[in-house]
Amino acid sequence: MLKGRPRVLIVDDEPDILLMLRVNFETEGYETIFASDGATALKRIAEDKPDVVLLDIMMPIMDGWGVLEGCRSLEHRPAIIVLSAKAGHDDIERAHSLGAYEYVTKPFDPEQLVKIVGEALGRA
């Protein structure tokens, strides 16, 4: 990585999930930034240019689908990993069709998630 520590944007309206993921990714050497709604997430993506986005779907103000759609037109597009409690086929397909790198259902194993993020970065 050219710019040193890879940057992960964590988007979730649950403060405890933000906290849990922050600790996990920071101990693995990532730089973490946060957003608790879709609108803020889009702003962070545009301003801070994260390498990976961990994105919740059900959020107030703007949901994860809105964020995925907002990212489609971006030139520098981060790898987006969707984290959702919804496990329906429709949702998974929709996420992939909107360009998500991976769809992870809640609850998840944080270690697994760190691995998936590593893969996403390696591929990029």
Place this chain on the structure above:
Amino acid sequence: LNEDTRRPFPAPLTDIKQAIETQARVAGLRDFDRPSLEAIDKRRNQLWTAATIVTISLATVFAFFSYLAPQIGQANTVDRLFPWMRAVLVGTVAVFFLYLLEKELALRKLTRLLIDERVLTTALSNRLRELSTLTDAAKAINSTLELDDVLGVILSAALGLLGGTEGSIMLVDENEEFLETYCYRGSSDRYEPEPRLRVGEGVAGYVAQTREPVVLSGKPDPAKFKNVPAKEAEIHSAMCVPLVSRGRLLGVININDTEGGRDFSDYDLRTLRLFADHAAVAIANARLYEKEKEHVMKLLEIDQLKSEFVATVSHELKTPLTSIIGAAQTLRRAAARLDDSAKEEFLAMIERQGQRLLRLIEDILFASKIEAGESPLKLEPVQVAAVAEEAFKTLSTRAGADRIVLDFPEDGLPAMADPGALQQILLNLLDNALKYGGEDGPVVVTGEPRDDGFVEICVSDRGPGIAPEDQQTIFDRFRQVDSSRKRRSVGVGLGLYIVRNLVEGHGGKIWVESELGQGSRFCFTLPQRRAQY
């Protein structure tokens, strides 16, 4: 029996046909197996011509012998011959006129028979047409259960069979107060259906009130029919029959002629009554079908709500579990790399989310108890302000709890309430306000007494607000505001439903005042403390 069924027409008509043949033979018709009224006329003319010729010839002969013979001096000869001749002539004339009489009588009988036959044949073919039209109508009733279609078919069939320029089916409302045109067919575009008629007014109203069919020849008589509408006054002739099923009036069927081309008879009325019977059955069936359909739709909706409930609950359960499982796994695998404060934070997180999970499960149980009507409330005198303080303390560890502002009157707002239930109401409303009421801005709890024996408590936020179309359903069970609308999305499913039920359990009301972008204000009422406390 076989011979009977092979007969193309019923016996009387066959008899008539045989009689016609016999009489035609007697009358001396050439085409005696297929006589017509024209042939009878022709034959009668023939006979009269013959009679005239015979009469003139005889008169000539008599004149000759009476006046000419004496003049030519042959009187003696004539005198001798005359008695003989007279006898022969009178005899011939008598026979001839008897012959004429027989033929004439036969012709008369034949005429009558032919008319009878024509009447019978016409009646038969009419009956056949009527039967086939009714069969078509019956088929239509069986092929479709949509009332519009069925009544349209029945009306068109009746109009086609009976003639007339327009027809309508009017249905009566539940209170049997008004008739409303449900279905209209008209061959003339000069007239519009009378849309609404009070029972008892006009011809249709009269029929609806008395349940007595009416055949009208000429304009309606104002002495009999009250307040005849302008349109009905245009009628030239009309029939109107009530639609009755199991003793209940459903409406009326009208067939009108507005151009004077058709006069209706009692026979036509009888036919219209057959159509009316069909229409009544169709309406009764269709109503039953509608009711059944409504019932099924309701069941489907309940089913849909149940599925939504399962989806909501599983989502709600997975959210705290994500934190709990994530924190536990991190602690177990990466404990060595975590500092003490992080470990402490994770343990607190597990506890906090565990508590949340427990509360959620209790909420679900509580909701199902409410559903089953098993949640008795114990109303006692409380200070709403004190209960609100308790709720605030419970929430104090939550992020953003410092935004909560309590604003109560000095007496602490006394009311009658179940303290546990009231706390749950306030907790749920505050929880929602903190979660969905925007990032910043105060969450204000206010309370004041009202004039109607209730106190009103409101929780206001400065969040994104709730769209008017969602304000009605937000208190329904497990109903969430559509997340694709990018406003309130999750978690309100159970909470507000419980809140509504608790408030209503106190005899109070709950509502929301909100405008998009202007924040929301959830208000509810509780009974005031009674004087003796």
